Amino acid sequence: MSARTLLVPLLRDNVAPRFDLAVELLLVGLDEEHQETGRQNVMLAHSSADELCDFILRQGVSAVIVGGITEEYYHYLRWKRVEVLDGVMGPADLAVTLFAQGRLAPGDILFARSDGHAA
Amino acid sequence: MTPKNALSPAGEAVGQPWLRDLAGLPGSAFLDALDRFPVGVLILDKSRRIRFMNRRLESLTGFLRQEAYGLPCGHVLRSAACVRGCPAAAGGDSPSLDTDLITRGRRKVPVRLSVLEMDAGPGQVFHLEMVEDISRLKEAEKRLAAPYGTGALLGRSREMERLLGLIPVLAQSDAPVLITGETGSGKDLVAEALHNASPRSREPFLRVNVSPMPEPLIESELFGHKQGSYPWADSDKPGAFTAAGRGTVYLAEIGDLPEPQQAKLLGLMDRGLAIPVGGSEGVKVAARILVATNRDPEELVRQGRLREDLLRRLGAMRLHLPALRERQGDVEFLLRHFLGTYAAALHKEVTGYAPKALRLLLDYPWPGNVRELKNVVEYAVMVCSGKLVLPVHLPQHVAQHAARPAAPRPAKTPGRSRRSAP
Numbered sequence: 001m002s003a004r005t006l007l008v009p010l011l012r013d014n015v016a017p018r019f020d021l022a023v024e025l026l027l028v029g030l031d032e033e034h035q036e037t038g039r040q041n042v043m044l045a046h047s048s049a050d051e052l053c054d055f056i057l058r059q060g061v062s063a064v065i066v067g068g069i070t071e072e073y074y075h076y077l078r079w080k081r082v083e084v085l086d087g088v089m090g091p092a093d094l095a096v097t098l099f100a101q102g103r104l105a106p107g108d109i110l111f112a113r114s115d116g117h118a119a
Numbered sequence: 120m121t122p123k124n125a126l127s128p129a130g131e132a133v134g135q136p137w138l139r140d141l142a143g144l145p146g147s148a149f150l151d152a153l154d155r156f157p158v159g160v161l162i163l164d165k166s167r168r169i170r171f172m173n174r175r176l177e178s179l180t181g182f183l184r185q186e187a188y189g190l191p192c193g194h195v196l197r198s199a200a201c202v203r204g205c206p207a208a209a210g211g212d213s214p215s216l217d218t219d220l221i222t223r224g225r226r227k228v229p230v231r232l233s234v235l236e237m238d239a240g241p242g243q244v245f246h247l248e249m250v251e252d253i254s255r256l257k258e259a260e261k262r263l264a265a266p267y268g269t270g271a272l273l274g275r276s277r278e279m280e281r282l283l284g285l286i287p288v289l290a291q292s293d294a295p296v297l298i299t300g301e302t303g304s305g306k307d308l309v310a311e312a313l314h315n316a317s318p319r320s321r322e323p324f325l326r327v328n329v330s331p332m333p334e335p336l337i338e339s340e341l342f343g344h345k346q347g348s349y350p351w352a353d354s355d356k357p358g359a360f361t362a363a364g365r366g367t368v369y370l371a372e373i374g375d376l377p378e379p380q381q382a383k384l385l386g387l388m389d390r391g392l393a394i395p396v397g398g399s400e401g402v403k404v405a406a407r408i409l410v411a412t413n414r415d416p417e418e419l420v421r422q423g424r425l426r427e428d429l430l431r432r433l434g435a436m437r438l439h440l441p442a443l444r445e446r447q448g449d450v451e452f453l454l455r456h457f458l459g460t461y462a463a464a465l466h467k468e469v470t471g472y473a474p475k476a477l478r479l480l481l482d483y484p485w486p487g488n489v490r491e492l493k494n495v496v497e498y499a500v501m502v503c504s505g506k507l508v509l510p511v512h513l514p515q516h517v518a519q520h521a522a523r524p525a526a527p528r529p530a531k532t533p534g535r536s537r538r539s540a541p
Contacts, residue, residue, distance in 0.1 A: 011193075011202060014194070016202070017193055017194045017197040017201065017202065017221075018197055018199065018202050018221060020221075021199060021202045021203070067194055067197060067221075068197035068220075068221030068222075068225070069221065069225060070221060070225050070226070070227050071224075071225040071226065074225055086225070087223060089190060089191075089194040089195070106353075106354070107223075107354075109186065109190065111189075111190050111191065111194070113168075113188065113189030113190060
């Protein structure tokens with residue numbers, strides 16, 4: 001497997017629930033052995049799904065981990081040969097680790113569920 | 120009655136003290152009532168994690184309550200409001216706000232969010248969040264605001280009056296309706312009007328145009344597919360009949376539906392089950408079916424392009440849209456109506472038609488019906504720089520029509536002999 005660049009839109013420390021509204025991005029480099037080669041946090045001036053797609057293609061990103069993404073952008077990225085793991089909920093770090101281990105799938109829920117007693 | 124939700128993780132909320140007795144009702148009865156509520160409802164705890172999600176919201180978001188239970192609300196609801204500033208975080212009740220959410224099926228849906236704070240005792244603060252699908256409202260707003268929108272069905276002729284009178288009656292039935300009429304006569308508008316006037320109007324209206332689709336895609340669009348049934352099918356996908364829920368599925372050109380899918384549609388109507396591609400078990404279908412064709416359905420049967428048994432099932436109720444040339448008085452009415460619409464939209468001071476231009480327009484046979492008339496008026500208003508539309512402002516083919524020898528009128532209109540409902 002060749003070196004890859006992974007992009008995770010963020011909402012605080014979590015995978016962003018919306019691709020189109022993300023302004024903070026995490027870029028992770030992975031080598032052939034799936035080891036991290038570097039991380040970079042990027043802040044966008046404003047949120048725009050179109051501009052985010054351009055950014056992904058310009059940066060040569062090969063995989064995106066995100067929560068919600070509309071069909072139009074999902075298929076566009078897939079058509080551009082970018083792997084999209086959508087429907088992922090949870091901490092971004094954990095998502096990156098699982099992805100590097102080949103254990104992350106679309107729709108994975110990584111949040112710990114609270115026991116329900118809010119008091 | 121034992122509530123269904125008592126068995127689900129969300130039912131754990133029943134055990135909480137604040138829900139044990141609510142205005143004399145046991146908590147389970149309260150949740151059961153919320154489950155039957157016609158808008159989406161969430162109950163969130165103090166840290167805005169989901170404690171309950173009703174069935175309506177399950178169907179809107181695509182997440183089951185079991186999956187959503189205990190998760191941060193914003194990651195399940197995925198509404199723009201959650202990202203830009205959670206309305207529940209501010210505390211207290213928040214005014215309703217219009218936003219949108221992205222469903223599990225990757226669809227963006229406009230919604231209205233209302234959040235109420237519930238104080239259930241010391242340290243027990245919960246939020247009740249109501250999520251209403253406002254797609255239909257937004258579409259209607261857009262249509263009213265947009266000068267280029269489809270608008271409503273318009274007409275003052277006796278033919279149209281009769282049709283407009285039938286729509287509310289047929290809308291109350293669950294039976295399929297076959298809509299016939301020439302291209303541009305407004306079949307899509309009739310289908311939408313039938314849905315909007317029906318008790319299903321709050322549910323989705325899905326229009327499927329099968330004409331440009333390859334056969335495998337048609338089958339997947341209509342009946343859904345299971346993961347792996349196509350090279351590109353990386354997950355299960357519901358078809359239109361399932362996605363519409365208790366709404367309406369409108370097939371825009373039934374004559375273009377390939378024979379195997381016609382047989383499958385017939386099976387669906389007989390058994391009320393949609394079998395996804397690659398699946399063996401049927402999914403219950405509650406949607407109403409509307410179909411349309413711009414051709415004579417009996418002729419389609421004779422040509423072998425439409426199954427006779429399917430036509431019998433679909434065509435029990437028929438609505439025929441008359442061609443514009445058959446609608447006495449409607450051409451002039453529509454010419455004036457669209458002139459006003461486009462003059463306002465294009466900021467022009469055009470107020471009417473010069474007599475010669477009006478004569479040309481009234482003599483024109485309008486083979487493209489209302490759609491063509493709208494386009495011609497839009498063009499004329501755009502080109503006209505004065506107050507009256509002159510012959511020179513009309514598209515060449517309309518202006519020159521009078522100079523041509525009379526063309527034969529189109530043959531008998533499809534379905535004309537059976538234009539009425541039973």
